[in-house]
Amino acid sequence: MKQTLLLISIFLTLNLFGQKSDIENLINQVTKAEVPENFEYYFLVPKSLEQEKIVDSLQNYQIRELKIVDKDFPENFIYTQPRNETVNWKNYNLNKAKLVSDEYNYNHILSPPxxxxxxxxxxxxxxxxxxxxxxxxxxxxxxxxxxxxxxxxxxxxxxxxxxxxxxxxxxxxxxxxxETVYYHFSKPLFSENKKYAILSVFKQRRCNGNGFTGLYRNDNGIWNKVMEFNPISSETISTHIRCExxxxxxxx
Structure with a gap:
């Protein structure tokens, strides 16, 4: 019995470690495309975004296009119901990321002060x-x-x-x-074969922000963005002065 529990514990540990590594690899590659080259680092909000349900986000013609590119594209992956869970990015090794902290942002945890x-x-x-x-x-x-x-x-x-x-x-x-933008990422969703991933990205500036949900494909270890959907934007409005x-x- 003890040996069985030990084997289960080892299996779960290896599985969690592998998932953590997959997440780090994906986000580190995505940030290369989303963070400007002149940034020495980027500010990352520690708590991840909640991944939205995307069942209605892709049109039938888009799914057909995906199948043309990859006949084995797992259509059921698009209809995966995301779990209502978030992660703390401080537990992940993300290149060039500086976690937003109260020390620098005067408790403005979602957007630059x-x-x-x-x-x-x-x-x-x-x-x-x-x-x-x-x-x-x-x-x-x-x-x-x-x-x-x-x-x-x-x-x-x-x-x-x-x-x-x-x-x-x-x-x-x-x-x-x-210092002019905070980045937000959701916890990625991976297909069973780990070839596809869904990730939401949001860039919040002092007075406005924009983001999207992206479908990514792993081509021999390189994550490439296949398409964007669920575009979103935000704007900060003040009653006394212009935000700028x-x-x-x-x-x-």
């Missing part, structure tokens, strides 16, 4: 030291030069300080594009 911290430094700071602070700053932090007499609480009333602030914000977004306006700050 609309605020940035401001760290003031002396206006006549040495350029080398200033450049070092910029290079080693925490995400969503601006390094702003300020003269001693300038009131840091009244940026909007000081034309020179405000101009420097706006320019600093824009340059920060340009130099750190990774630079008017939200936090002082360090």
């Amino acid at each position: 609309q605020t940035k911290k401001i760290k003031f430094v002396k206006y006549n700071i040495e350029q080398k030291k200033y450049d070092s602070l910029i290079e080693n700053k925490e995400p969503y932090t601006l390094i702003l030069k300020k003269k001693w007499l300038w009131n840091k609480k009244r940026i909007w009333n000081n034309k020179m300080l405000y101009a420097d602030f706006v320019e600093s914000w824009k340059m920060d977004d340009k130099n750190n594009p990774e 306006e630079i008017k939200m700050i936090d002082y360090e």
